[in-house]
Amino acid sequence: MLITQITDSHVLLGSRIAARxxxxxxxxxLLESLRRQETKPDLILFSGDLGEDATPQEYAFVGAGLRGLEIPVLAVPGNHDAREPLWEALPDMLGRTDAGHLCVARDxxxxxxVGLDTIVPSAAHGEICPARLAWLRETLKSHAGRDVLIFQHHPPIDTGLDHLDSMGILSGREEFAGLVAEHGRVAAILCGHVHRSVHGTCGGAPVRVSPSASHQFAFDLRKGEPYRFSDEPAQFSMHLWHEGRGLVSHVVPVVTG
Known part of the structure; x- marks a missing residue:
């Protein structure tokens, strides 16, 4: 199974982010680059920050583009997204829990x-609250013995990028790691938010953070340094999963020429 992961497109209509x-x-x-791929993916996962201002117009633009690819899409929100306008525009790509979180589970x-909503409305950081932990616990329990792929916006690890880690998952991370370890068959946890390719582990499962489909943040491990933009190209990830052999991941630059 070939899975495309898109993240952090931050679509803004009519102007430029940071005037740049x-x-x-x-x-x-990005869409043109995906159309040009010689091997068509079976699934697209969008790990958040679809839009910049969370407007219906942004989500309509994103939705029209994704549907034009004629590939199934699942999505979760990022910290720049808002649940209600996202749900109204893209209900076919999302799931929703009884508590209103945009979590999804599909065979x-x-x-x-499994897509996990990690956002805190109007905040940059994330959390996995008791309600979301309970949903994830039941979801994993109902799929005991099955291979699971989790995708979410905020990484459940420290990346070493100080300012970005301060906007990471600030509560529920240890409990989340425990659920991943307890299930024992999580192939990977796919994330965004950091605008860089980063690898780590959580609960014994690989964590793979995909770079932005638009713009990247600079690599800087100095303490106290704010994030800043870099000139690295737009990118997305391709994940190749084989039953019994796990997940192999590639980071691919956006190329349209």
Whole structure:
């Protein structure tokens, strides 16, 4: 199974982020790059920050582009997204719990794909609150003995990028790691938010953070340094999963020429 992961497109219509990044044009280049892939993916996972201002117009633009690819899409929100307008625009790509969190669980052949909503409304940091932990516990329990792939916006690890780690998951991370370890068959945890490719582990499972489909943040491990933009290209991830052999991941630059 071939899975494309897109993250952090931050689509903004009519202007540029930081007067520099035309993220709407970057999203169109991403779509063209995906159309040019010689091997068509079976599934697209969008790990948050679809839009910059969380407007219905942004989500309509993103939704139209994704549907035009004619590939199944699952998505979770990022810290720049808002649940209600996202749900109204893209209900076919999302799930929703009884508590209103945009979590989703789908059987994709032999693989169970679980999307976890980690956002805190109007905040940059994330959390996995008791309600979301309970939902995840029951979801994993109901798929005991199955291979599971989790995707979410905020990474459940410290990346060493100080300012970004201060906007990471600030509560529920240890409990989350415990659930991953208890299940024992989580192939990987796919994340975004950091605008860089980062690898780690959580609960014994690989954590793979995909770079942004629009713009990247600079690599800087100095304490107290704020994040800053870099000139690295827009990128996305391709994950190849084989039953019994796990997940192999590639980071791919957006190329349209």
């Amino acid at each position: 990044f035309d993220t709407a044009a970057a999203f169109e280049r 994709i052949g032999p693989l169970v794909v």
